[in-house]
Amino acid sequence: MRESGHAAPDVAAAISAEMKRRSVEFLSLLDELVSIDSGRDAPEGIAKVQDVIANRLTRLEGVAVERHHQDGVAHLAVVISGGDARVALLGHADTVLARGTAAERPLRVEGHVGYGPGVADMKGGLAMATLICEALVDLGDHPTIELVIVGDEETRVVAPPFMDRLESADACFVLECGRPGGGYIVRRKGGLWARMEAKGRSAHAGVQPDWGTSAIVQLCQTVGIIAELHRVRDDLTVSVGTIAGGSAPNVVAAEAWADVDIRAFRDDDLDWARRRVFDICERASLSVHETGRWPPMGLVDESLSSLYQDAGRGLSVPLHPESTGGMSDGCWTSTAGIPTIDGVGPEGSNDHSPEEYIDLASVPARAGALAGAITATTRNDRSNTERGEKE
Numbered sequence: 001m002r003e004s005g006h007a008a009p010d011v012a013a014a015i016s017a018e019m020k021r022r023s024v025e026f027l028s029l030l031d032e033l034v035s036i037d038s039g040r041d042a043p044e045g046i047a048k049v050q051d052v053i054a055n056r057l058t059r060l061e062g063v064a065v066e067r068h069h070q071d072g073v074a075h076l077a078v079v080i081s082g083g084d085a086r087v088a089l090l091g092h093a094d095t096v097l098a099r100g101t102a103a104e105r106p107l108r109v110e111g112h113v114g115y116g117p118g119v120a121d122m123k124g125g126l127a128m129a130t131l132i133c134e135a136l137v138d139l140g141d142h143p144t145i146e147l148v149i150v151g152d153e154e155t156r157v158v159a160p161p162f163m164d165r166l167e168s169a170d171a172c173f174v175l176e177c178g179r180p181g182g183g184y185i186v187r188r189k190g191g192l193w194a195r196m197e198a199k200g201r202s203a204h205a206g207v208q209p210d211w212g213t214s215a216i217v218q219l220c221q222t223v224g225i226i227a228e229l230h231r232v233r234d235d236l237t238v239s240v241g242t243i244a245g246g247s248a249p250n251v252v253a254a255e256a257w258a259d260v261d262i263r264a265f266r267d268d269d270l271d272w273a274r275r276r277v278f279d280i281c282e283r284a285s286l287s288v289h290e291t292g293r294w295p296p297m298g299l300v301d302e303s304l305s306s307l308y309q310d311a312g313r314g315l316s317v318p319l320h321p322e323s324t325g326g327m328s329d330g331c332w333t334s335t336a337g338i339p340t341i342d343g344v345g346p347e348g349s350n351d352h353s354p355e356e357y358i359d360l361a362s363v364p365a366r367a368g369a370l371a372g373a374i375t376a377t378t379r380n381d382r383s384n385t386e387r388g389e390k391e
């Protein structure tokens with residue numbers, strides 16, 4: 001079955017021990033990545049994060065780097081040639097944080113917990129993957145590894161760059177943070193966003209209030225109806241996340257708009273909620289249009305999931321699959337038929353908040369489990385028909 005000379009548990013134990021030895025180096029790489037602002041307002045920072053990693057990995061033998069720029073944003077693929085099997089490690093260099101956050105909140109370590117902007121989402125995962133790649137090359141027996149680090153995961157609403165590369169992978173591991181207590185992600189909800197716009201007629205609110213028609217009133221009445229779709233079906237969530245309108249307190253509002261966020265594990269439920277939202281808007285004479293859609297993470301790939309669990313077993317890490325309402329690029333790879341598991345980075349939580357953290361003590365075992373699963377991945381000749389059936 002496996003062509004590799006090292007057994008997965010041996011690799012897991014070796015890499016885990018190596019990460020323990022290199023904990024200071026891990027922390028210094030993490031510190032370097034966290035100190036770079038890489039939000040959507042800092043495209044040069046996104047490229048810098050990728051460069052730090054590419055510069056380290058190009059020192060290794062058999063490494064090729066590919067860069068791709070789109071709309072001013074950089075994307076990176078580092079290919080480390082090895083055995084026949086192809087393993088994708090998928091991450092993103094961008095964060096949701098504004099320029100200046102890195103200086104405001106530098107990496108702070110308290111006991112075994114590391115706090116800082118983007119540590120969990122996902123600079124901890126990037127630092128860990130970089131050290132794993134180095135350690136596996138040292139070990140000298142690994143599949144071909146493609147480390148893909150995109151620059152626009154937090155803002156994009158279409159499939160990621162390098163999809164053609166990823167589609168040839170036998171397994172895809174997404175480097176979002178692991179869940180505390182050994183959780184990793186096998187299911188994610190898909191999401192759909194729509195913008196609703198109300199048009200009224202402006203008038204002086206004191207002199208001729210009845211001559212005007214308030215777009216704000218019209219929109220808010222509709223928002224109330226849409227909010228009731230929340231949890232009407234199992235696992236379906238509906239949230240109106242933004243709202244704005246009007247021009248001044250003394251003017252009846254001519255315009256108002258709001259954005260709705262719909263999430264579900266099944267495309268059917270997304271479609272159903274979309275139809276309901278569009279019907280409700282039409283009846284209220286509001287215009288509405290879809291602004292983006294992410295597919296749910298598709299079928300759970302049981303064999304990849306157990307490969308990862310088995311690799312972690314020797315390390316006494318109680319790895320177990322979980323699901324989440326948050327989306328990641330794993331939704332796209334899984335939908336494309338690539339066996340995918342997610343949440344294989346260091347354990348952490350509170351993404352997108354000032355309390356974001358990773359558990360540094362989880363790094364050796366998580367790195368070991370991931371390295372073990374990487375080396376245990378075998379060539380998988382999926383035909384197009386099989387992929388079609390899977391979807």
Ligand SMILES: [Zn+2]
Nearest residue numbers: 121122176328
């Ligand atoms: Zn993320």
